[in-house]
Amino acid sequence: MAEPPVVPAADSGRSRRRFLEAAAKVLAGLVAAVGAVPLAASVIGPIFRRPAAHFARVGRVDAFPLGEPVNPTFEYRTDDAYLHTIVLHDVWLVRRSATEVTVFSAVCPHLGCHYYWHAKARQFICPCHASVFSIEGRVLAGPSPRPLDTLPARIEEGELLVKWQRFELGMSRKVPL
Amino acid sequence: MALRLAEWFNERWPIAAVVRWSLQEDIPGGSRFAYTLGSSALFLFLLQVATGVWQLFYYVPSTDHAYDSVMYLRTEVPLGWLVHGLHYWGNNAFLVVVGIHVARVFLWGAYKAPRELTWLSGVVLILLAASMTFTGALLAWDELGYWAGEVGTSIAGTVPWIGGFLERFFRGGGAMGQLTVARFFTLHVAVLPGLMVLLVVIHLVALRQFGSVGPWNPEKLQASGPFWPDQVLKDLLVISVLLVGLIGLSALAPAPITGPADPIDTTYTPKPEWNFLFLYEALQVFKGRWEPLGTVGIPLAIMALLVLAPFLDRREERRPRRRPVAITVGVLFAGGILALTLIGYRSHPGVAAGPPPPPPEPLPGPPVALSPSAKRGQELFQQLGCAACHAVSGPGSVLGPGLAGEGRRGRSRPWLTVQIRDPKEHTAASIMPPYAALTDAQVGDLIDYLMSLTTAPPPPQGAAPGAVAGVPPVAEAAALPVPPSGQQGPPGLAASMVGDPEHGAILFRLTCAACHGTEGTDKVPNPGADRGTVPPLKGIEAALFNDDPAVFAANIDGFVQHGSMPKGKAPQLHMPPVGVTNTLTQQQIAQIEAYVLALNGVDRAAIRRPGIAPVPFFILSCAVFAGVWAGLGGWWLAVRRRGGTEPRQVS
Numbered sequence: 001m002a003e004p005p006v007v008p009a010a011d012s013g014r015s016r017r018r019f020l021e022a023a024a025k026v027l028a029g030l031v032a033a034v035g036a037v038p039l040a041a042s043v044i045g046p047i048f049r050r051p052a053a054h055f056a057r058v059g060r061v062d063a064f065p066l067g068e069p070v071n072p073t074f075e076y077r078t079d080d081a082y083l084h085t086i087v088l089h090d091v092w093l094v095r096r097s098a099t100e101v102t103v104f105s106a107v108c109p110h111l112g113c114h115y116y117w118h119a120k121a122r123q124f125i126c127p128c129h130a131s132v133f134s135i136e137g138r139v140l141a142g143p144s145p146r147p148l149d150t151l152p153a154r155i156e157e158g159e160l161l162v163k164w165q166r167f168e169l170g171m172s173r174k175v176p177l
Numbered sequence: 178m179a180l181r182l183a184e185w186f187n188e189r190w191p192i193a194a195v196v197r198w199s200l201q202e203d204i205p206g207g208s209r210f211a212y213t214l215g216s217s218a219l220f221l222f223l224l225q226v227a228t229g230v231w232q233l234f235y236y237v238p239s240t241d242h243a244y245d246s247v248m249y250l251r252t253e254v255p256l257g258w259l260v261h262g263l264h265y266w267g268n269n270a271f272l273v274v275v276g277i278h279v280a281r282v283f284l285w286g287a288y289k290a291p292r293e294l295t296w297l298s299g300v301v302l303i304l305l306a307a308s309m310t311f312t313g314a315l316l317a318w319d320e321l322g323y324w325a326g327e328v329g330t331s332i333a334g335t336v337p338w339i340g341g342f343l344e345r346f347f348r349g350g351g352a353m354g355q356l357t358v359a360r361f362f363t364l365h366v367a368v369l370p371g372l373m374v375l376l377v378v379i380h381l382v383a384l385r386q387f388g389s390v391g392p393w394n395p396e397k398l399q400a401s402g403p404f405w406p407d408q409v410l411k412d413l414l415v416i417s418v419l420l421v422g423l424i425g426l427s428a429l430a431p432a433p434i435t436g437p438a439d440p441i442d443t444t445y446t447p448k449p450e451w452n453f454l455f456l457y458e459a460l461q462v463f464k465g466r467w468e469p470l471g472t473v474g475i476p477l478a479i480m481a482l483l484v485l486a487p488f489l490d491r492r493e494e495r496r497p498r499r500r501p502v503a504i505t506v507g508v509l510f511a512g513g514i515l516a517l518t519l520i521g522y523r524s525h526p527g528v529a530a531g532p533p534p535p536p537p538e539p540l541p542g543p544p545v546a547l548s549p550s551a552k553r554g555q556e557l558f559q560q561l562g563c564a565a566c567h568a569v570s571g572p573g574s575v576l577g578p579g580l581a582g583e584g585r586r587g588r589s590r591p592w593l594t595v596q597i598r599d600p601k602e603h604t605a606a607s608i609m610p611p612y613a614a615l616t617d618a619q620v621g622d623l624i625d626y627l628m629s630l631t632t633a634p635p636p637p638q639g640a641a642p643g644a645v646a647g648v649p650p651v652a653e654a655a656a657l658p659v660p661p662s663g664q665q666g667p668p669g670l671a672a673s674m675v676g677d678p679e680h681g682a683i684l685f686r687l688t689c690a691a692c693h694g695t696e697g698t699d700k701v702p703n704p705g706a707d708r709g710t711v712p713p714l715k716g717i718e719a720a721l722f723n724d725d726p727a728v729f730a731a732n733i734d735g736f737v738q739h740g741s742m743p744k745g746k747a748p749q750l751h752m753p754p755v756g757v758t759n760t761l762t763q764q765q766i767a768q769i770e771a772y773v774l775a776l777n778g779v780d781r782a783a784i785r786r787p788g789i790a791p792v793p794f795f796i797l798s799c800a801v802f803a804g805v806w807a808g809l810g811g812w813w814l815a816v817r818r819r820g821g822t823e824p825r826q827v828s
Contacts, residue, residue, distance in 0.1 A: 039477040046433065047345040083240065090758065106759070112441065113688075114760040117287075166441075 051079065053176075055154065055161040056089075057104075063160065064095040069117045069124070069135060071106065076164050089164050092117065092124070092153060094135060103162050104137055105149040112169050115148075126150065145172045198385065198404035205391025207402035208411055212389065213280035216412035217419055221271040222377065224423075227371065228264040236316070238362035240355050243318035243548055244437040248675045248782070251431075262427025270423060272452050275303060283486070286495030287390040295383040295488040300483045302376050305369055310452055318358060320680065323438030324447030326361065327353055332460075334460045335472045353440065370589055374663040393495040416800055424798050428791035434782045435449075436677035436771070439764035442814050444683050454521030482510065501502025554626025557619055584631040593624045659742045666734030669756050671733035671766035673727070673780050681772025685766055688733055692750055697776050706748035715776040726781045730770045737766050 030151060057177045058115030066167035073090040092104040092115075108115045108126040115133070124133035138147050152163040168175040187193050204212070234259070235250040237243060250257040258803075279299065283290060286762070288296035315326035325465065330353070334344030349356025391398050402408070449457045464473030490503045547555060583719050587611065595602050597620055600609040615623070658665065685697075692701055704707030712718065723729040738756030755761045759771070771781035786790070 016492070044346065047348070047350050049350060080240065080355045081349070081359075083355045086755070086757070114758055135637070146345070 046081070055163050056151075057159045058091065058093075058153075059094065059097070059163045060158055061101060061155055061160050064093065064101070064160075066095055066097070069094050071117070073167050074162070079094050090114075091162055091164070092148075093153075093162075099155060101155070101160055102137070103153040103160075105151055105152045105165070105167065107149070107166065107169075108144060109146045109149055109167065109174075110142070110144040110170060119160055131163070145170060146174060149174055200409070202385065202388060202404035204389050204408055205401050206397045207400050208404070208408035210411055210415065211281060212408060213415040214281055214408075216221055216272055218235065218271060218274045220412075220416045220419070221267050222373070224263060224267045225271065228260050228267060229366065230369075232264060232336075233262050233366065238316065238358050240318060240358055240438075243316060243358060244672065247317050247319075251782050252675070252745065253574075253783065255786055255793075257429050258431065258787060258791060259424065261792065262431055263423055265432040266395045266423045266426040269452070270315065270419060271306060274419075276729070279303070280511060284497055284504075285393060286497075286500065286503075289389050289490065289493065289495065290487065292383070292390065295380060296486065296487050298376050298380040298383060300480070302373065302380065303483075303747045305373050305376065307452070309369050309373070309424075310363060310450075312361045315361045315444055316358070316747060317367060318438045320435040320438055320445045320677070321433065321447075321450075323353065323440070324445060324776035325449060325453075326357065327440075328447055328784045330357075330473045335469050335470055337473070339694050340469075350468050358550075371641060381532055390495070393497070412414060416805075421798055421802050423797050431791075432544075433573075434675060434677050436680055436768045437764040438672045439762050442684075443763055444687065445680060449521075451518060451522060455517035456522070458517040458521035471653055479510075482506075490638060497725050519698045525632040528752065540616075546624060551625040551629045554622035555622070558622055558626055569601055580627060580630055582630060584628040588627075592621055592626055598621060623816075657821070660739035662740045662744050665741060666739040666757075668731045668734035669738040669763060669766070671756065671763040672731040672738070674764065674767035676769070676771030677766075677776035678768075678771045678781065681768035681770070681775075684761075684769050684773050688755070688761065689769065697773065701750070703743065703748055703750045706743040706745035706746075706750070708743065711750060712743075714773050717773070717777050722777060722779075724779065725785070726774055726779050726783050727785070729774055729777075729779055730767075730781065733770060733773060734766070737761075737770065 008095070044104050054077075056074055056076045059072050062092050064072075070089055071092050073088050075086050076089045078085050078087055090106045092106055094102045094104075096102060097104070104124075106114055108129075108131055110126065111130050113126050115124050115131070117123075118125050120136060124137075125131075126133075126142065130145050131144035132140040133144070133148050134140055135144055137148075137150065143150070149165075149167050151165060154161050166177040168177060181620050183192070215321075218359075230249060230613075235246055235254060238244040247261070251261050252258070254260075269588045277464045282296065282299070287546075300524065309328055311325070311506070314322040316322065331346050333347055334340045336343055345351060347357070347360060348354075349360050391401075435445075459475050460471040461470075463469075463474075486503075490500070494500055592603075597615065612620075684695075686695070689697075691709050693699075693714050694701055694711070698716075700710040700713065702713050703709060717733070721729070721732045723732060736752055740754030741752040743751055753760065756766055789797070
């Protein structure tokens with residue numbers, strides 16, 4: 001059997017030292033890298049989330065009169081990260097039949113004022129800049145660049161659910177904010 | 178005993194060495210006031226740290242409490258106004274002092290080898306200071322800070338390739354909100370200050386490595402003077418003047434009140450504070466696809482110039498006269514920034530109420546053919562925006578009377594001319610703007626058009642035959658029941674928010690002036706109400722008035738939130754419930770209420786518990802410092818008379 005090669009003491013000391021240095025650097029790098037993973041992930045993670053607009057209960061469909069606009073207010077939960085606030089929102093809606101309801105955002109598409117229903121003239125009128133809309137939401141007069149904004153709505157077991165949204169103001173296209 | 182304690186410490190921790198290292202230093206050419214800028218900047222940095230930490234005793238980093246917590250500190254905490262004021266003005270002073278410091282270092286050629294690292298750490302410090310200014314402004318969550326943050330993060334969004342990521346990263350998502358406040362807060366109070374402390378240490382160690390550079394004139398370099406106490410005393414003289422100045426600014430020119438942040442409000446026109454004006458003005462040049470050149474290119478070019486200065490200019494020569502290129506570039510650089518700042522300071526972005534309204538829809542004209550002049554009048558009617566208030570078919574709107582059938586009302590041409598040119602001649606309280614600048618021909622065209630409107634308005638459905646169409650009373654149009662006068666519900670959130678009267682004035686003109694008159698003074702007629710007019714807001718009812726702004730605001734807030742029905746049989750006008758219907762946001766209501774308070778001589782942002790009132794405090798600190806300065810000056814003169822001044826060391 002061949003003898004194992006004899007390594008001079010000084011040489012073995014040097015490679016031992018090289019190993020210790022390299023190992024320490026590898027471990028330090030690994031500790032830093034693994035430690036950085038949760039830091040980076042937690043600070044970048046949530047920024048690509050899209051805030052979800054959700055449907056909220058507005059009321060019983062059969063409580064709304066047929067063909068006559070009404071302006072119900074309802075509670076809506078707004079979510080901003082961990083701040084959840086219940087706010088009151090309102091919409092204008094016209095019930096066309098037992099299963100058909102048109103829901104308008106209560107915000108004038110011109111500059112965001114709240115318009116009202118003029119029962120005698122049978123028109124929606126915005127008091128700020130005198131935009132006038134038909135019961136279908138069409139612009140009849142005034143500066144509004146687009147018809148009243150309709151909101152997604154559905155009926156579940158006789159309850160009207162509305163997805164409350166805001167849209168960019170003052171432009172002819174309807175773009176959700 | 179104290180000496181033994183000091184020795185005990187010193188054996189275990191080298192205090193004496195650190196003190197020696199930081200104070201025992203020879204200044205080539207001796208101490209000078211020109212060298213006080215660095216120490217002044219260091220003092221201002223420490224002042225920012227102290228006043229910043231102190232604000233944390235009150236500040237809440239959340240969108241629903243941040244503004245109120247800052248205003249609480251500013252108005253309800255004894256000397257809170259000064260803690261906030263020193264932080265606000267300290268930041269401005271820091272940027273100015275650092276600017277002069279950089280100019281001095283540049284002029285002295287002190288950035289050259291072997292002091293490159295001192296210069297480079299200084300450049301990074303400037304970058305960090307600018308980031309601190311930007312992140313700090315947003316924390317107040319007022320209109321100024323909110324919109325500066327909105328614009329600033331949008332600018333980050335224009336960076337090619339990674340812009341979208343950067344914008345989302347700083348906002349914590351797609352829109353400004355709670356996570357934005359949390360991020361800016363963490364950056365402003367932990368990450369950036371930590372980096373700044375690190376950089377300050379690097380800056381100072383690098384400075385001590387090679388010492389001060391001294392005068393550029395070799396002859397003056399022969400003499401030298403100690404840092405302690407010669408230079409330190411000069412530093413402290415300047416620092417004490419700075420502190421008194423900052424107290425004065427805090428007392429006499431407090432930080433602006435812009436009202437609570439309101440993302441929905443489109444009537445606020447953002448304009449950066451002076452420190453970012455040069456960038457703002459430079460951005461105006463680059464539009465459309467060239468925008469990134471302004472938003473990214475300019476700041477990068479500025480940083481590149483600063484970073485590369487010691488490497489581009491490598492000659493040893495420090496005398497400014499012998500460095501024409503460097504000095505010219507430096508002067509152009511500083512001059513450019515100064516000029517842009519001045520231009521930006523003088524520019525007024527205008528007070529636009531959101532995007533300009535698009536051209537109105539073609540009017541439903543009468544079926545009969547119009548004469549050429551009536552046609553011109555119709556075009557003019559549209560151009561001038563008359564249709565915004567006057568309908569020419571149907572019942573009209575709430576603002577101006579409907580003009581359908583105007584040609585059959587028997588108005589004379591002179592009457593219509595007066596009505597167009599000076600409406601107040603006919604109705605003193607008319608809110609119609611006078612069109613005095615129209616030519617006779619234009620007025621003639623308009624009248625021809627009005628006279629052609631002979632089609633009677635259709636009778637509104639359900640109305641009795643023969644009912645006159647005109648201004649529909651707001652009362653019957655309202656959808657929500659309005660409480661009768663004097664029975665308002667409780668005040669809302671707006672009552673406790675400190676608004677900005679100037680912004681409130683804009684909102685007031687847009688939403689309230691139609692009924693309350695331009696400055697809340699006009700007696701707008703209200704037929705059917707017992708008092709006959711809309712109550713004045715300037716010189717408001719004594720029962721509502723209060724010297725305490727919080728009480729005053731709460732008194733009027735019930736009316737604004739819930740509306741009010743005046744006493745009387747059938748009042749044509751009533752106060753609509755703009756709060757509970759979300760017609761105005763609570764922030765907007767707070768702004769308008771601040772304006773109404775201002776109309777009655779009450780400052781919504783008045784300091785309710787100042788501790789010591791600002792002006793007396795300023796006078797007191799002036800007196801104390803003046804006394805000490807005078808005392809030290811007298812002592813100095815006495816020392817000199819006795820011939821006690823040592824000659825400067827000559828090496």
